[in-house]
Amino acid sequence: MLVSEVRENRYVLPMAFSESEIAQVRAATDIVALITEQVALKKSGRRWSGLCPFHGEKTPSFSVNAEEGRYYCFGCRASGDQITWVRETQHLDFMDALRLLADRAGIELHEDSNTGPARKDRQEFLTTMEKAVDWYHERLLHGTDARGAREYLRTRGIGGDVARRFKLGWAPDEWDGLTKALKLNEKVLLGTGLGFVNKGDRRQDALRARVIFPIFDPAGKAIAVGGRILPPPYDSLPRDDGRVEAKYKNSPETPIYSKRRTLYALNWAKDDIIRSGEIIVCEGYTDVIAFFAAGMPRAVATCGTALGEEHFRTMRNFAKRIVLAYDADQAGQSAAASVYQWERQHEVDVAVARLPRGSDPAELAQRDPEALRQAVADAVPFLQFRLERVLEGANVATAEGRARAAEHAMVVLAQHPSDLVRDQYVMQVADRLRLDVATLRPRVGELARNPALRVVEERPREYSPVRPPFPSGPLPRPGLEALRLRVHFPIDVKDRLIAEYFTNEVQREIYEGIATERSLSEVIDDLQRRGEEEASQVLAQLAVDELDRDYTADDVTAVVSQLIRSAVKFELKNVERDLRDGRMSPEAAMATIRDVKERIELLETARSESAEQDLRGWLAERSLSAPS
16 A cells, blocks of 8 residues: 655645655664764663764764664654665665665666656766766776876875775776776766767776875765876876866766765774774875874865865864864965864864874875874864964074064954953963963953954965965955966966956056066056056065976866855945946846856856856856946
8 A cells, every 4th residue: 555645843845755655764764873873872872872963962962762763862853764864874765765765775666757857867976976986996907097096106105905995996098098998878877977978079097197096985975076186207198289287187076976075984984983082084085094003093174175164063063173284374374264163063082193394194104103193182172283383483693583472462362252261371472472461361352253354374484385475464365376276387377367356456556567468577566667566565565476286187167166156245235236327227237147157056066167257257247337
């Protein structure tokens, strides 16, 4: 008998499954195994307990009954079974949640063949990704063309056993090696991000001549891949087509892969994370592998994106202590406020491992694994790390040097939201710099209340910050990032930027000067002659800016996309002004706004290149038609 409706968590949904099939899926799903993919659970008598993922708490009130297949939180009263869990954590409706669990358990559901096309596509994409990972893996292990890749990996401390553990692979230097081998059609290529259809209407692999790092979800399903080109001398293949390859290239966003929610190696690391209560966050795949080799199999990495809100939401379900195992200068200057907010919101402690200067985890693990383990054990709170970087370059021999260092330190401290925490560190600064704490307290309070006053550098000039603040206070970051790329990687962005993208006058002055193809010195001199002091100072700093990492093709696209978004947002306000002033009809204005917003959304899809060109043309056209 078919049930016409199923009541679950007060929802009433039409169903086309039998009650026996629903019961079969529930019985086949281990609720403890399901929940521990996202939450750390510990056995407590006959029950399992952990921190509730549905509300913030410090004392575990979330309980799971494995025998009955139920969970309940004594704090927020969230409750349900296996199907409810999937619905609430993955935002699916009842039928899609049931299908997901059925696929997981290998149960065939008898349903209308016209239902669930998205689910069927997703399953096809996952199956294809698994086959692709196996194909790449076999190519690395046995392909004669992968000899250079195997040699390179050995120099990084990655032998055959490690390559097998992490399912590493090799993408041959062929246009369509994977596509032909797996007979992939256009829908699957785009749905998995494994390839695309080129301008010649030919199906083509996305990755060529790269070491492959498969990316899995917490349940161990392959959902994406990352690729790294081989450095000389391991890449001995001739390059006669003029291609300039990015060092790293990752899968795009797809129906089965979200970068902002995914942490590389969480599927392997979660058991040790739960046992230790600590999660180590790295910058790259090889750094993660190095931590595993050094006896700390609790390391993960973001996948081509900065550490963000979704990552913290995932990590807090597994551990309370998060250790950043990379130089946190960039995070310290660009995302400190966010880190402090996430610490408080998700009730986690963020620390920074003090790695030796010039060492990354992969190199240190090979040279001195004990030093790597000690760096994690001695990790200091995020704020303390930032403060130490300010003070270690201070000139404490003179009164002026101590005062300057104190001013920089107060700017750093002012960003922390807690009065109590700030005061503890104020006393440390006063003691180290031999200053009166009563003088420093009012200053840090003033800076905390008024962020606009924080215009000094966060570290003394002697330390040479990686990305220094700019002279007259904050300028729009998308524009600064784009100008930084235009100065240091002109070939990568030269044809992707136009003046209309820069809505800030100072930044547009700089861009228009650079676009003349004169030397930077000539542009700076010209800006100074015309009295554009701020623009000349900003460009002067950009010219000597020390870059903290290599920029990948994905990085460039992300910067350009963000710059376009800012420019479009600015120009849409002008459209609204034209509408109010009668220069555009309501129909034309609404159509323009709708069309532009649709293209903005496409910037994150496989059609991003076309969307970028459309928005570029629209902004240029708007500029030409703007009233003088």
